[in-house]
Amino acid sequence: MNQDQYRILSRRFDRRDGHKLEAYEADGGYRALKRAVGELGAPAVREEVKASGLRGRGGAGFPAGVKWGFVPQGAETVYFMVNADESEPGTFKDRYLLDYDPHAVIEGSAISSFAVGAKLCVIYIRGEFGWLVDRVQKAVDEAYAAGYLGQGAFGGAYELEMIVHKGAGAYICGEETGLINSVTGQKGQPNIKPPFPAVSGFLGQPTIVNNVETVAAVPWILEHGAAAYRKFGTEKSPGTKLFSVSGPVRRPGVHEIPLGLPFREFFTDWLGGMADGEELKAVIMGGSSVPVLTAAEAMETALDYESLAAAGTMLGSGGMIVIPARCDMVELIQVLMHFYWDESCGQCTPCREGTGWLHRIVKRLRRGEGAPEDLALLERVCDGMAGLTICPLADAAVMPMRSFLQRFRPEFEALAAGRRTIEPDSRWAREIRS
Amino acid sequence: MSVPVEDGTGFGLGEQDAARFAGILARYPTRRSALMPTLWLIQDRDGHISDAAVAWTAAQLELSEAKVREVVSFYAMYRDRPQARHVLQVCHNISCHILGAQPLLARLEGKLGVRRGEATPDGEFALEGVECLGACGMGPCLQLGKHLYEHLTPEKADALVDGLRRGDPPRPDTDRDLEA
Numbered sequence: 001m002n003q004d005q006y007r008i009l010s011r012r013f014d015r016r017d018g019h020k021l022e023a024y025e026a027d028g029g030y031r032a033l034k035r036a037v038g039e040l041g042a043p044a045v046r047e048e049v050k051a052s053g054l055r056g057r058g059g060a061g062f063p064a065g066v067k068w069g070f071v072p073q074g075a076e077t078v079y080f081m082v083n084a085d086e087s088e089p090g091t092f093k094d095r096y097l098l099d100y101d102p103h104a105v106i107e108g109s110a111i112s113s114f115a116v117g118a119k120l121c122v123i124y125i126r127g128e129f130g131w132l133v134d135r136v137q138k139a140v141d142e143a144y145a146a147g148y149l150g151q152g153a154f155g156g157a158y159e160l161e162m163i164v165h166k167g168a169g170a171y172i173c174g175e176e177t178g179l180i181n182s183v184t185g186q187k188g189q190p191n192i193k194p195p196f197p198a199v200s201g202f203l204g205q206p207t208i209v210n211n212v213e214t215v216a217a218v219p220w221i222l223e224h225g226a227a228a229y230r231k232f233g234t235e236k237s238p239g240t241k242l243f244s245v246s247g248p249v250r251r252p253g254v255h256e257i258p259l260g261l262p263f264r265e266f267f268t269d270w271l272g273g274m275a276d277g278e279e280l281k282a283v284i285m286g287g288s289s290v291p292v293l294t295a296a297e298a299m300e301t302a303l304d305y306e307s308l309a310a311a312g313t314m315l316g317s318g319g320m321i322v323i324p325a326r327c328d329m330v331e332l333i334q335v336l337m338h339f340y341w342d343e344s345c346g347q348c349t350p351c352r353e354g355t356g357w358l359h360r361i362v363k364r365l366r367r368g369e370g371a372p373e374d375l376a377l378l379e380r381v382c383d384g385m386a387g388l389t390i391c392p393l394a395d396a397a398v399m400p401m402r403s404f405l406q407r408f409r410p411e412f413e414a415l416a417a418g419r420r421t422i423e424p425d426s427r428w429a430r431e432i433r434s
Numbered sequence: 435m436s437v438p439v440e441d442g443t444g445f446g447l448g449e450q451d452a453a454r455f456a457g458i459l460a461r462y463p464t465r466r467s468a469l470m471p472t473l474w475l476i477q478d479r480d481g482h483i484s485d486a487a488v489a490w491t492a493a494q495l496e497l498s499e500a501k502v503r504e505v506v507s508f509y510a511m512y513r514d515r516p517q518a519r520h521v522l523q524v525c526h527n528i529s530c531h532i533l534g535a536q537p538l539l540a541r542l543e544g545k546l547g548v549r550r551g552e553a554t555p556d557g558e559f560a561l562e563g564v565e566c567l568g569a570c571g572m573g574p575c576l577q578l579g580k581h582l583y584e585h586l587t588p589e590k591a592d593a594l595v596d597g598l599r600r601g602d603p604p605r606p607d608t609d610r611d612l613e614a
């Protein structure tokens with residue numbers, strides 16, 4: 001199969017000059033923005049994106065065009081924010097877009113801002129991507145100089161200011177209201193919804209937050225039309241999607257696939273199977289916050305929103321983590337529970353205390369100090385967290401916890417009874433100290 | 435917009451940074467929303483955000499010092515005290531863990547003679563375990579300043595420390611040569 005035919009977002013990933021304005025323009029770049037402003041007008045842009053069925057790539061999969069439609073008619077000040085916080089473990093696809101194709105992100109952000117009537121666009125990049133902040137800022141400067149942004153752009157027809165905002169190391173700033181609060185100059189703690197940001201967000205004004213990959217698809221959709229986009233993917237999951245793949249496979253990295261592709265085919269043809277004689281044990285399909293699948297379950301599913309939901313998991317961010325047979329699942333969940341405990345913003349008791357409990361119980365099990373009742377206790381703590389908090393971070397901890405317990409229960413049971421099922425392989429032997 | 439270089443809080447920006455600060459204020463819609471970039475400006479220059487810097491920032495942005503401090507302490511990357519010269523931040527999240535982050539950390543602990551979370555007595559190196567750095571497919575990895583070192587092995591980590599000691603570190607993987 002020719003995998004290149006699916007490259008909408010990753011067209012410039014293997015070019016050394018793809019980040020430059022002249023290379024981007026030579027590929028037809030910024031034509032879609034010119035057409036949006038000069039010919040189509042905002043309502044037509046919104047309609048086209050809605051018709052394409054493009055779903056948000058930040059995790060929840062909400063249709064972008066529909067979300068844009070929530071901005072109240074006639075709103076005077078609207079803000080557009082691009083979520084480049086990308087801190088979900090296993091996820092590094094937006095990084096590729098910002099690195100290899102910053103102008104596609106900038107053009108997509110400008111068109112999206114135009115579509116919702118925003119005059120200020122903020123690209124929020126996680127602080128750990130320090131080199132990328134500089135690279136994207138450079139590209140934004142180029143776009144200003146070329147007259148695509150700023151005062152007087154398009155003969156004054158559409159003047160957009162664009163800020164590259166650098167985060168400072170907080171996973172919770174990826175949650176959209178946390179992100180907005182962070183740009184306001186506050187701690188990045190989420191707010192209760194409603195009101196939804198599309199109605200009342202940054203400085204109390206309507207604010208749309210979209211993921212990097214979502215906006216990067218917009219110029220292509222305008223250039224080729226919604227129908228062309230829908231030729232890829234499935235009815236309910238149209239288009240292509242970037243998957244970032246980590247773990248011991250032959251070809252880890254970022255791969256663009258048509259949605260609906262069977263996992264088995266992706267695993268074999270795109271990833272080349274396992275590397276170094278490793279054996280597949282489990283797969284986390286969409287970033288560390290989604291339920292894990294066993295190898296057998298993974299092999300039977302396809303990579304789109306509906307198939308993955310039917311398989312008991314989610315597409316999420318497309319951060320695929322491939323877990324080899326040598327891994328102790330209790331050890332891996334300890335690593336994840338440490339993460340959620342560390343990153344809880346602390347506002348909600350079920351999340352602040354619950355993540356800490358989950359981490360401590362798993363850690364105790366791994367030290368050999370657990371008891372058989374601990375498994376029921378883990379489940380009870382999960383029950384006390386799920387759906388009971390301001391933002392979904394608590395659920396993001398509960399989903400992996402519950403699924404690890406359910407699908408790899410014997411490993412937990414053995415530890416609780418004081419046995420190890422998986423002897424640490426000497427190559428990887430370690431004591432986690434976290 | 436004119437910005438006082440020194441405003442009585444005992445903290446001042448040089449001409450160049452004052453111009454940058456004015457640029458930030460001009461771009462952001464409210465003074466308060468300029469807080470994070472202002473803190474970055476200060477930390478990039480001083481390596482950390484001192485008490486005097488907090489007082490200065492609060493005065494400039496018309497915020498209470500408590501609000502500024504709250505932000506400094508909420509975010510993992512702002513530092514309120516001086517740091518070691520080289521802070522090695524090794525990712526210990528899931529993908530890097532699968533690919534060997536723990537043996538890597540253990541090697542660096544041995545090499546530097548410190549445990550994670552500590553700094554060497556000469557203030558040259560600090561070693562930290564951090565959460566996902568967005569290089570999961572290229573793990574295990576380590577952040578040093580603005581850049582990442584990827585596909586690390588214990589041997590490569592040794593060579594990095596030696597290189598830093600000599601003042602001649604290997605090039606980070608994110609520092610691509612961008613001239614076509």
Ligand SMILES: Cc1cc2nc3c(=O)[nH]c(=O)nc-3n(C[C@H](O)[C@H](O)[C@H](O)COP(=O)(O)O)c2cc1C
Nearest residue numbers: 056057058059083085086087174175176210211214
């Ligand atoms: C804890 C948490 C972390 C999140 N992190 C990110 C992130 O890093 N990047 C992202 O685009 N969305 C993230 N989201 C989802 C955002 O809240 C939001 O749904 C998304 O940015 C909307 O963009 P989209 O509609 O284009 O997907 C996160 C959500 C939660 C609850």
Ligand code: SF4
Nearest residue numbers: 345347348351389391
């Ligand atoms: S669920 Fe957790 S992260 Fe989200 S607001 Fe509550 S405490 Fe903060």
Ligand code: FES
Nearest residue numbers: 525530567569570
């Ligand atoms: S898990 Fe280490 S960079 Fe993501």
